[in-house]
Amino acid sequence: MARKTKAEAAATREALLNAAEEVFFEKGVARTSLEQIARHAGLTRGAVYWHFKNKADLFMALVERVRMPFESLVEEVNNADTDISPLEAIRLACHAGLNHLEQPSRQRILSILLHRCEFFSDINPIEMQEKFGEECLDGMLAVFQLAHDQGLLREGLSAELAARLMQSTLGGLFHDWLRTPEAFSIRERGGEMIDTLIYLMQR
Amino acid sequence: MARKTKAEAAATREALLNAAEEVFFEKGVARTSLEQIARHAGLTRGAVYWHFKNKADLFMALVERVRMPFESLVEEVNNADTDISPLEAIRLACHAGLNHLEQPSRQRILSILLHRCEFFSDINPIEMQEKFGEECLDGMLAVFQLAHDQGLLREGLSAELAARLMQSTLGGLFHDWLRTPEAFSIRERGGEMIDTLIYLMQR
DNA sequence: AGGTTTTTACATACAAAACTGTATGGTTGG
DNA sequence: CCAACCATACAGTTTTGTATGTAAAAACCT
Numbered sequence A, B: 001m002a003r004k005t006k007a008e009a010a011a012t013r014e015a016l017l018n019a020a021e022e023v024f025f026e027k028g029v030a031r032t033s034l035e036q037i038a039r040h041a042g043l044t045r046g047a048v049y050w051h052f053k054n055k056a057d058l059f060m061a062l063v064e065r066v067r068m069p070f071e072s073l074v075e076e077v078n079n080a081d082t083d084i085s086p087l088e089a090i091r092l093a094c095h096a097g098l099n100h101l102e103q104p105s106r107q108r109i110l111s112i113l114l115h116r117c118e119f120f121s122d123i124n125p126i127e128m129q130e131k132f133g134e135e136c137l138d139g140m141l142a143v144f145q146l147a148h149d150q151g152l153l154r155e156g157l158s159a160e161l162a163a164r165l166m167q168s169t170l171g172g173l174f175h176d177w178l179r180t181p182e183a184f185s186i187r188e189r190g191g192e193m194i195d196t197l198i199y200l201m202q203r
Numbered sequence C: 001a002g003g004t005t006t007t008t009a010c011a012t013a014c015a016a017a018a019c020t021g022t023a024t025g026g027t028t029g030g
Numbered sequence D: 001c002c003a004a005c006c007a008t009a010c011a012g013t014t015t016t017g018t019a020t021g022t023a024a025a026a027a028c029c030t
Helices: A006-027 A034-040 A045-051 A055-064 A069-078 A086-100 A104-115 A125-149 A159-179 A186-201 B006-027 B034-040 B045-051 B055-064 B069-079 B086-100 B104-115 B125-149 B159-179 B186-201
Strands: none
Touching (some): A006 A034, A006 A045, A006 A055, A006 A104, A034 A045, A069 A086, A069 A125, A086 A186, A104 A125, A104 A159, A125 A159, A125 B159, A159 B159, A159 B186, A186 B159, A186 B186, B006 B034, B006 B104, B055 B104, B069 B086, B086 B159, B086 B186, B104 B159, B125 B159, B159 B186
């Protein structure tokens, strides 16, 4: 095989990742062989083993290629304006987080992570999900604490409970939507649910 | 091999299911071979292929061995007393549903279904999850509709939104808990969240 | 009830396919 | 000229499904 330029090599690497994303999404991680990925990209297993150590390495590269919505959600929460209500900050941040899911690539990779892969070799997707969930919770907890200290939350509703309620609701919504993305719009239904939940939490 | 009595044969079938449950839980469905299951039960693959058609058949038998919590939850909702408030009926039904999760076997199988298996051959766990979710939603929706018609819900909160909020919250809680069952008690935290959510939804 | 036959309930053996990792080869860019 | 970039070839393991063997339970017969 003729040697490619550095740009071409990078392109084949991207092509392999794209192929892996599609085949993983279609058939699940465990049921897809490296040869299927290579052939789907118009290449051979030699290219896969050159760019990646093995299947786990390829999978990790695929996951790290996108920023996770939970991370971006935390980011949005922390970067929110300080002159608006904490509850409004959380509301806007959640909406912004939902917008990130519009990209089909992120949707596919999240779906792979949540529904289409088991743990294998040294990769544990459950730990990843747990990490994202904790980040989401911690990010929101601080802001809910502000809201609580300002007396904005309804009586009997602690900051911890509010954060856990919001996180569980979002998590459940994510799972439902990723199971059947065509069933409803995550922005519409998710936005409605977030607004309602925030509204119910207000004093 | 000496032939066993019918009772003994049924016992070995149960032993195979128990072994499958443990090994699936430990290593995931895709990564466990039928020989690993057989050896874990002190048997050989011959026993597996006698009692089950293949891995998918074994998996289905394992899942069907337990009633799902969503099903029982719906059941509890429908069987609830009619002389109490609809919201109270939902609250009690959710608590009852949580109690079903105390059994380690149900917990393990649910964990396998949600976190430890991809689709394979003609088995699609995603469809199962979807089915349970829809049953849960439909069961609660009817009762929330009663609550709405009786003017019990807070203004601006429709029955559909209330049901979806409750379902997503429960679903997210389930996923979080099944990821790390030892992190917290599902009855305590789940009960607290359910009570709070119902409380917030009341007028 | 006792003897015979037929199934049952597995264990063992075998063939076939699939997948992995590596080793090797061949161009060509830098 | 060397190493990057990938294709091809090869050896090895793992898993699956089936085929065969077999001792005893169960059914049948008288």
